[in-house]
Amino acid sequence: MAISCSFFLFMVFTMMDHHVGGENVSEELRCGGNGPAIRFPFRLKDMRQPDHCGFPEFTLSCTHSNQTLLELPISVKLFVEMINYTTQVIQLYDPNHCFPRDHQLSRLNLSYSPFQFEELPYNYDYYPPEGYGLFNCSETVHERNDIHRISCLSGHTHQVYALDFYDSHSLWELPILSCTKMYNIRYVPEDVVWGDVNILRLKWSSPDCRRCERRGKNCRILKKNNSTDESKTERFPKGASKKLVLIVIGAILGSFLLVLVVFAGYRVYRYDKVEKENQAKIKTFLEDYRNLKPTRYAYSDIRRITNEFADKLGQGAYGTVFKGKLSNEIYVAVKILNISKGNGEEFLNEVGTMGTIHHVNVVRLVGFCADGFRRALVYEFLSNNSLxxxxxxxxxxxxxxxxxxxxxxxxxxxxxxxxxxxxxxxxxxxxxxxxxxxxxxxxxxxxxxxxxxxxxxxxxxxxxxxxxxxxxxxxxxxxxxxxxxxxxxxxxxxxxxxxxxxxxxxxxxxxxxxxxxxxxxxxxxxxxxxxxxxxxxxxxxxxxxxxxxxxxxxxxxxxxxxxxxxxxxxxxxxxxxxxxxxxxxxxxxxxxxxxxxxxxxxxxxxxxxxxxxxxxxxx
The missing domain is CATH 1.10.510.10 (Transferase(Phosphotransferase) domain 1)
Structure with a gap:
């Protein structure tokens, strides 16, 4: 029975693994309690999520401080503040509150990324490749539309300016001897370059799961012939993984309860079998004993004789003794044997020995009761108790x-x-x-x-x-x-x-x-x-x-x-x-x-x- 139960549980876990893997169902995760929800097309790295839970370009990771991190091409790492799956926009921020710092924007290149700026820079199609140039100046420069001071990089002894290369005359406005070029920044919104905002909003157009989201469903990668077609997705009901988990848990609990029921049934069957064997042994003995003198009483007779067990005389290891009275005014002592003690051996000993002997110095057995599980012995009553x-x-x-x-x-x-x-x-x-x-x-x-x-x-x-x-x-x-x-x-x-x-x-x-x-x-x-x-x-x-x-x-x-x-x-x-x-x-x-x-x-x-x-x- 134990081997069958173990095999059944093994089959349940195997089926659970098959369904979870075969359906590409991935649960929603977070890096921290307040972090953004991470689900398809994003996947969380190093969280035991299989590859089919999201596209490689949408891989996120968690920092030691439970911040959500997105790595863009050319090793640009930004922190994720929010993901809107309905509008397909991801909102990024710099923990230092200064995007131009540490050359983050200078390395940013979205040409090989599924993400684009939610709002393209002004006159994007006509910007030269240089974009903006950052200069560190020891003197203050008069700001205007094409020259903007970056406050998060400037200090008391120096000033950092972003120069728009679209207007070549802007360069001549800088004091040549007091300014040093730092690096160039490619095409990003100007308010991000200037450090006025600490939010970078990117969007993605593929995969497009907005229709699924509006219908209260989720997307997943469509698999055919054991190969993943990353350009195609399909819809499935939201919460399907939770339902499947509940089904599997229900199956496991059901199997456990089944084992308990089977075990309890076996114990009851075993107890009933042993008790029936004891009753059969006693029945055989009583049939051989039926010609002898002690009277056999029904349990109802025992209750009547003892007046519903009203007068208790004593109690021992094998039973309790009550005082009783027969119809002919003869008092008796009735010993009710414990059901849980022994296997009927004491009952057989007492009836088998006392029922066949008659001596003035041996207590006389008047009768007995063997009514199902109930057994009792009826002796002559001795008024002065024990020695x-x-x-x-x-x-x-x-x-x-x-x-x-x-x-x-x-x-x-x-x-x-x-x-x-x-x-x-x-x-x-x-x-x-x-x-x-x-x-x-x-x-x-x-x-x-x-x-x-x-x-x-x-x-x-x-x-x-x-x-x-x-x-x-x-x-x-x-x-x-x-x-x-x-x-x-x-x-x-x-x-x-x-x-x-x-x-x-x-x-x-x-x-x-x-x-x-x-x-x-x-x-x-x-x-x-x-x-x-x-x-x-x-x-x-x-x-x-x-x-x-x-x-x-x-x-x-x-x-x-x-x-x-x-x-x-x-x-x-x-x-x-x-x-x-x-x-x-x-x-x-x-x-x-x-x-x-x-x-x-x-x-x-x-x-x-x-x-x-x-x-x-x-x-």
Whole structure:
């Protein structure tokens, strides 16, 4: 398309050059803003005008001070004041206001010029060749008709006189000893010779364009058979060159707009094609999915359920969640997916995973909407929002659920993740376990939500192929960023769960950050050091039983965030550790901080990673 556009523009410029050159059209020029208009038969030298714009004898030029200059035969250069194309008269002047100075008039010869004097000198046909003689005299001479003083050449110590040679007796009137002849001036009007006027008016008779001018048209050189006949001219409408330029500019602008329209049309076509492919993929998936339980809603149903999106619950990277109510008085949470995000992968992930699983600790998918470009997911509504609301503030006691309830929530989350890893036909890796994605029902039972980043994997194999990291910073396992820590397996969810456990404990920690305790800011390392020293955790604890629960959650969390996946427990083992006794073995130190007091870390005998397998990603 770009090559075609370039070729089209090249053809436009070629046609413009052909028409402008072929029609001999020349634009009107000026040397300065107030200078005379220059057009046929005159042409302006050194202004990139072709020769056919004017005749050679009518060539003008511009001075450095933007004055218009005409050079007559025998190198007589005069400045142009005005050009009248209707009367065919050009008006010249001398910048020094003295034509007789510098021998200008002595060299003037119009015999080989297309110009003639507008008014011939008196008795022109009978004048002898000498014309006038200029004499420099030291004495004053009495003036008369044939002897005239030239004031612009005279001074205090000398006088210059023009002597008419037509009367031979005039010479005897001059004092011979005090006068010296300067030069002769040929036939020019006497008032110009005498320096009384500073204007020289010349006319030309050929080419005769006066009839063209009176009709509002211009002349140009007539060309035939690629040869210029300088004696002939033809008429053409005035302003034809401007019209042609406007036509060419219109063609260029039109071609540019055409390119924009074609490009915009291509973009729309491409977007429509990609979107149709996405819709076809979703349609195929939904046809295979039609026998399963989630209900399919029309977009009009979604608007009715949410009361025209009146109650907004929250907003995430992939969509906005609204509160809604079904006809049977059941409340739901409706997630409207962003059209501009992704290519439908999140929609397929959520429906494909949540629609096939049913567990007490996994949010239930009630229905979905795939109506053209509009896509939505309808979940069961959980009245107590997400877990992060109850673990983010250390000092607000009325938001603290109690350590027994926190332990129950931890066990419920662990069972939900274990179900995703082992209880489904295919292993489901969530990839985004964090407090924000753990919702709580009216009895504070936890339910895992937001499966937009989930992947389905085969149970009998182990490594997941990934092109980009996915998840939330702070909860992403190190092997997701670097394969030096091992392959990406279901242990990435174990790591995220461990960080969640430590955050549940750390949310109760009440430590002021100062320069003295800056090393305690990273709570997982701080909690490891306290546990290793066998000290009590100084957190929001009511009695010794609560301290034991906090210690258990901390130890299990530290086991789950081991750097190498082989050292982390499976979710099944994590559930057993949370439900079992309080005599848990301390894990190896997962931190490399220089502030830790631990020097010889004991490697516990507990082997929690022997069941690791390679999991390939299922599409």
């Amino acid at each position: 992060d609301k109850f673990i983010s503030s250390a000092d607000v006691k009325n938001q603290f659920l109690g350590w027994d309830k926190l332990q129950d929530i931890a066990i419920g989350i662990a069972k939900g993740i274990e179900y995703l890893h082992q209880g489904c036909d295919q292993r489901i890796l969530h990839f985004d376990i964090k407090p924000h994605n753990i919702l709580l029902d009216q009895n504070f039972n936890p339910k895992i939500s937001d499966f937009g980043l989930a992947k389905l994997c085969s149970k009998d194999q182990s490594v997941v192929s990934m092109t980009t990291a996915r998840g939330t910073m702070g909860y992403i396992a190190p092997e997701v960023f670097s394969r030096n820590f091992g392959n990406v397996t279901y242990k990435v969810d174990v790591y995220s769960f461990g960080m969640l456990l430590l955050e549940m404990v750390g949310g109760r920690k009440n430590v002021e950050v100062t320069t003295e305790n800056i090393s305690q800011v990273y709570f997982p390392e701080w909690i490891y050091n306290f546990l290793e020293k066998k000290e009590d955790l100084r957190v929001f604890i009511e009695d010794d039983g609560d301290a034991l629960i906090a210690k258990k959650l901390s130890i299990v969390g530290l086991w789950c965030i081991q750097w190498h996946p082989m050292n982390r427990p499976s979710m099944k083992v994590a559930v057993q550790m949370l439900q079992g006794g309080d005599n848990l073995t301390m894990p190896p130190n997962p931190f490399a901080s220089t502030n830790t007091t631990r020097t010889n870390a004991r490697i516990p005998a507990m082997n929690v990673g022997q069941e690791l397998e390679v999991i390939p990603e299922s599409e």
